[in-house]
Amino acid sequence: MPNFQASVLVSLRPSVLDPAGEAARSAANRLGVEGIKSLRIGKAISLELDAPDEAEARRRVELLADRLLANPVIEDWSLELECLPK
Amino acid sequence: MTIGVVVFPGSNCDRDVRWATEGCLGFPTRFLWHETKDLTGLDAVVLPGGFSYGDYLRCGAIARFAPVLQSLVDFVDKGGKVLGICNGFQVLTELGLLPGALTRNRDLHFICKDVDLKVASHRTSWLAGRQIGEELTLPIAHGEGCYQCSEDTLRKLEDEDSIALRYVDNPNGSLSDIAGITNYKGNVLGLMPHPERACDPLIGGIDGRRILQALIDS
Numbered sequence: 001m002p003n004f005q006a007s008v009l010v011s012l013r014p015s016v017l018d019p020a021g022e023a024a025r026s027a028a029n030r031l032g033v034e035g036i037k038s039l040r041i042g043k044a045i046s047l048e049l050d051a052p053d054e055a056e057a058r059r060r061v062e063l064l065a066d067r068l069l070a071n072p073v074i075e076d077w078s079l080e081l082e083c084l085p086k
Numbered sequence: 087m088t089i090g091v092v093v094f095p096g097s098n099c100d101r102d103v104r105w106a107t108e109g110c111l112g113f114p115t116r117f118l119w120h121e122t123k124d125l126t127g128l129d130a131v132v133l134p135g136g137f138s139y140g141d142y143l144r145c146g147a148i149a150r151f152a153p154v155l156q157s158l159v160d161f162v163d164k165g166g167k168v169l170g171i172c173n174g175f176q177v178l179t180e181l182g183l184l185p186g187a188l189t190r191n192r193d194l195h196f197i198c199k200d201v202d203l204k205v206a207s208h209r210t211s212w213l214a215g216r217q218i219g220e221e222l223t224l225p226i227a228h229g230e231g232c233y234q235c236s237e238d239t240l241r242k243l244e245d246e247d248s249i250a251l252r253y254v255d256n257p258n259g260s261l262s263d264i265a266g267i268t269n270y271k272g273n274v275l276g277l278m279p280h281p282e283r284a285c286d287p288l289i290g291g292i293d294g295r296r297i298l299q300a301l302i303d304s
Contacts, residue, residue, distance in 0.1 A: 016234055017259060019194050068151075071144055071180065073187040074234055 001050045003084045004057040010070045010077045011042035090118045090128040099135035106282035120152040130167040130301035133174025146180035168274045175276035184276045186235030192259025196229040202254040209247045210272030212300045222293040224279035231278040233260035246270050
């Protein structure tokens with residue numbers, strides 16, 4: 001069965017406060033890195049899975065992202081998927 | 087007349103709740119390990135505070151899939167009373183029994199102190215018989231208690247009179263000063279403050295008693 005590598009990026013929805021991102025942004029200023037206008041912190045989740053084809057692999061990871069990895073009330077997510085060579 | 091207190095790996099207020107319900111109020115209480123599905127004989131279930139499953143991923147995100155919570159959804163459908171305190175409130179939102187989500191406190195600090203609250207609704211049995219605006223004092227102890235939801239959800243909560251408690255002086259950035267909400271039916275209450283820590287005058291107040299009393303009174 002083909003093997004896939006998936007990466008799910010979870011980010012806070014734009015309307016949600018991100019006090020940790022804001023604190024990191026102010027530290028960036030203290031470091032002397034100029035011009036940082038916004039900084040928001042999310043999560044990256046990497047996984048490997050076996051699935052019969054790419055469409056099925058995508059369906060499974062989308063379900064996982066929607067139901068477990070992200071909370072759609074406060075977070076958005078995006079998915080990158082690639083088929084690993086045998 | 088029995089109360090169940092769910093114990094997840096990482097719960098740390100389970101014994102406090104039992105001490106309050108059994109020791110202070112005299113209600114028979116039993117612990118429910120997170121792997122059980124058996125809620126027979128229970129009138130009410132409390133989801134206690136703590137750090138269920140280490141709060142991995144998000145607070146309450148893993149707990150949501152615990153076998154005991156699958157039974158809890160049926161329990162709520164049948165009208166059973168459920169109280170989620172702190173981490174228990176977070177679990178209830180992840181489970182979808184209450185709307186919205188609880189996120190990092192506005193100032194990033196873990197806040198552990200007594201706060202003043204105002205009764206925002208007396209529609210449900212949890213706060214029945216109180217005046218709107220009546221104040222009570224309960225302890226809070228959380229790092230992720232900032233209540234957030236969409237504008238539509240907030241409007242629905244207001245229209246349905248489901249905002250139970252508000253902070254007098256908002257400590258964590260919660261939308262609309264929300265400290266606790268109920269479902270429309272009124273049998274589920276989630277709140278960030280800890281009523282179980284305010285049941286004995288020896289430790290500084292008994293404002294939590296009436297909320298826990300409502301687990302049994304209907």
